[in-house]
Amino acid sequence: MVEKARRSAVESDERGNPTRQWEVFVRNEEGDPMRHVGSVAAASGSEAHEHASRLFGWYAADIWLCPADEVERYSTRGLVDTAQERSDDDNGDDGSEEQRVYEETAGASEVNSL
Numbered sequence: 001m002v003e004k005a006r007r008s009a010v011e012s013d014e015r016g017n018p019t020r021q022w023e024v025f026v027r028n029e030e031g032d033p034m035r036h037v038g039s040v041a042a043a044s045g046s047e048a049h050e051h052a053s054r055l056f057g058w059y060a061a062d063i064w065l066c067p068a069d070e071v072e073r074y075s076t077r078g079l080v081d082t083a084q085e086r087s088d089d090d091n092g093d094d095g096s097e098e099q100r101v102y103e104e105t106a107g108a109s110e111v112n113s114l
Contacts, residue, residue, distance in 0.1 A: 005076050019041040019042065019043060020041065020042065020043060020048075020068075020069070021039055021041055021068035021069070022039060022041070022042055022045075022048040022052070022067060022068060023036060023039050023065070023068050023071055024036070024037050024039060024040060024048075024052040024056050024063065024065060025063070025064040025065075025066070026056055026060040026062065026063050027061050027062040028059055028061060029061055032061075034062070034064060038055065038056055039068060040055065048065050049063065049065060
């Protein structure tokens with residue numbers, strides 16, 4: 001029998017920006033699942049859509065926006081713990097680097113400049 005993870009509500013993190021925050025989800029192709037790609041700050045949904053399209057929606061078939069203050073977050077760890085771990089990881093140098101592969105350039109042998 002698998003034990004379920006014990007999650008608790010995560011207090012809202014103040015991002016230091018008075019402008020409304022929006023969580024951005026995209027689907028690249030029909031039938032793909034939606035995936036969270038980031039967040040944008042914008043006063044309205046239409047403005048958030050413009051920002052999200054420029055930042056995350058280059059090849060997206062669908063973009064969904066959700067007001068960040070309407071998202072209920074649950075985690076086995078708090079946001080403070082996660083932020084501290086990221087900070088610790090950034091300070092530690094174990095000699096390895098994460099390799100990043102971007103879909104639109106994967107396998108390309110050269111990069112053309114405009």
